[in-house]
Amino acid sequence: LPSSDFSLIPVLTSTLAGAVAGPTGGCGDSIYTTGSTIILAGLADPVNTRSVVVRGREAALEMVSDGNGPYGLLWQVEVSGLEAGENFVEVIALNGEAGKGEPIASFETTIHRFEGDFREYDGALDGDEEWTAEGGPYRLRGNVRVPDGTTLRIRPGTVVLADADASLVVSGELRAEGSEESPIIMRAFSCADEWGGIAFNETGTDENDPTHLLSFCDIRGGSNPNGYEGCIAPTDSRLLVTDCHLENIPGNAIDGLDAVLEVRRTTIRNIFEGIHCEDSDTIVLDTIIENMTGNSDAIDFDGSGSGRSRIQGCIFYGSSDDGVDLGEVSVDIKDNIFVNIADKAISIEDVGDQGQPTISGNLIVRCGTGIAIKNGITISEGDHNTITECQEGIVLFAKDESNEGGHATFHSVICWGNAIDVIVDEFSTVAFDFSNIGMDEWPGEGNLSVDPLFLDPAGLDYSLSAESLCIGTGREGSDMGAFSSEGGGPDPEDTVFLRADANLDGEVDVSDAIATLDYLFRGGPGPDCLDVMDANDDGQPDVSDAVFLLRYLFSAGSPPPAPFPESGTDQTPDGLWCPAGPAN
The missing domain is CATH 2.60.40 (Immunoglobulin-like)
Structure with missing residues (x-):
């Protein structure tokens, strides 16, 4: 409606x-x-x-x-x-x-x-505790502290509501282990009052120190614990966030300081900044970060920890500032997707303590600037990226009148169809080989300057059509760009499938949105029946299907059309390729 x-x-x-x-x-x-x-x-x-x-x-x-x-x-x-x-x-x-x-x-x-009353907490826990769905719901009336030597375990299906500015402050250990079927729910008690969040207070980053866990947690409406910068705030602590959903947070969703942080398969949306870390070891994998507000980045790392950081397999959609903004950090940026980033999809300056960054396998589309390399950064591992439909493709320059420009060597890259494909100032250098650069045929072995013939740019499918000259002409016979070619076939009317079940596990959940985007943009495995991925039934598997599914799951959007929620045959045949019989 x-x-x-x-x-x-x-x-x-x-x-x-x-x-x-x-x-x-x-x-x-x-x-x-x-x-x-x-x-x-x-x-x-x-x-x-x-x-x-x-x-x-x-x-x-x-x-x-x-x-x-x-x-x-x-x-x-x-x-x-x-x-x-x-x-x-x-x-x-x-x-x-x-x-x-x-x-x-x-x-x-x-x-x-609930049949029972809220169990109310304020102040320090007296000892180890376990919060459960049967024992709740739980209400934080003020800051609840988990003291050193104490463990708080939160089990699947537990509901925790917090009063204005109330937070969990962990000096001991937190193990919040929900499940896909029964996530842990953490919300503000009142619509009008944001709660604080979860702070991890100097519990150590050595191997023998506790690794706190947030698994299958649905966290919304928080701001930041008093004295901390993010809704989830590890300081000098180890934290694993996996399969969580963070939403409607006016500040940073996750903010690490001197931390060891890993974020896996998590959705972060409608926030100020997604993940900000300072002097931390940070790994972000298979995570969706979308709809940042204000002058904020999806990921912002400042300074290195003791090891290299990694951003891989993530999707960044809709930011008024940068997608990934890195300063003095050693990081590997691999197999990510950036769409509609207003400023720079990837912005890197100043070398981290563990060496130069790497950039490979990324799709960057419809952004202000694709890749910005500046202030002494040298990219020697930059390959198989696709940058298209941006104002600027790849830009190398010295910032703030510095004489330290940016330097890069790329291969098997497609940088084509941008307003300006490559910009290099007098302090910077760039070299390409076996790449397709749109503005001119760039000097270097195996370079092209031709239309790459993407399969369906309107549907955000930037794999290569069968006629593309970028197929097999990258270094060592690889395909140029982030994605290779795809095939198709007929659409038998008797295929049985469950719409939106992209990973074919028999359930429709956030993992299916991730599987759809992985297939579209990273060359990940997909079902033989492409109709399975067509969540909105518009006849074309594309990014709108993942967005449609996420809105259904998390924003009370419309459910997928039949066949859903039970398996069946397509009621609106549309020419998508499917083999006969059950989808697989």
Whole structure:
């Protein structure tokens, strides 16, 4: 349904459980309560909305135009009869009075009702603790400290809500181990008040020091613990973040200082800056970072730790500043995808303690500048990158009137179709061989200057079509650029598949969005039936399918069309290649 000027995200105003008040927290698409009756409120489009219906009951409407806001058409309704467990509630706005007319927008929220009360915490834990789904929900009323020598374990399905600025501060050890089916939920108790986050306070970075774990955690609405810079803030500590979801954070999602940090298979979205680290050893793998706000980067590393850092297999989408911004850090940047980065997709200056950076296998498309190399950086391992549709492709220069420019040797690169493909100032040097440079045929063995014939640029598919002269003409007979050629075939109508199950594990979740993007942009394995990846059923597997799926999973977006949520045959044949029989 069209909803460009519409908001139906519930704002919780009060909670009632019969005649007894029952604590309620959360907001948006997930609300947590101990009562059987609550009051939901939110805003609707004041121009087109004539009524709002929730569970068959018409909401009260009031126009709010003064005071502190929020402003607009306020709806409010009592929701009763909540049962223990999950209660799915749909809010529908209509263009007719008294719940009549046509729906113009809708929103679904899940109200989780617990039979027990919130377990409240404030101050230091007395000893080792284990928080569980059955023992909760849990509420942080202030800073909760895990002292040295103490371990806090959080099990799958546990719900933790935090009051304004309340945080977990870990000086002992934290093991938050959710599961794919039952992630750990960490949220602000109130929509209006951000909670702090999780700080790891100088627990050590040696091999025998504890490695804290955040696994399958869904963390939203945090800011930063008092005295720290990020919602997740390891300081002189070791931390592994894996298979997590971080969202709606007005500051840095993760901020490490003198830390050893590894982030794997994690989605970070709608944040100020994704991952910022200073003087740390940092590895980021198979992670999606999207929708940074303000003058902020997806990844920003300043200074080296004791080893090389690595950024590999990640997807960066939508930043008003840089994708990866590196200063005085030794890092390997490999097999990543950068799309719609307003400033520089990759920006590197000043050499780290463990040597020069490497750049290989990256797709950079529709960015301000593809790769910026400056201030003494020398790239000797730069190969199989694709930079296209940017304002500037590869730029080498001295910054701030420094005489230290940038230097690079690239091979098997496609830098084509940018407004300016290569810029080199008087202090810098660059060499290419077995590469396709769009502006001119660059001096060097095996270089070309031809249309690379990408398969489907409109669909963000930058693999090479069968006619491309970039196939087999990279160094040692490799294909130029980040991706090789792809094939196709007929579309039998009797193929049985589950739409959006890109990794064919029988479930539709965030790993399928990652698998789709891995196939499209990194040459990863894909199903024989490409229809499986066409999550929005528009007849073309492309980046919009991954975005569509993520919105369905995390932002109450529309579900994939049939066959979904059960396997079946395609109801709208579209020519995508599929073998006969079950998809595999």
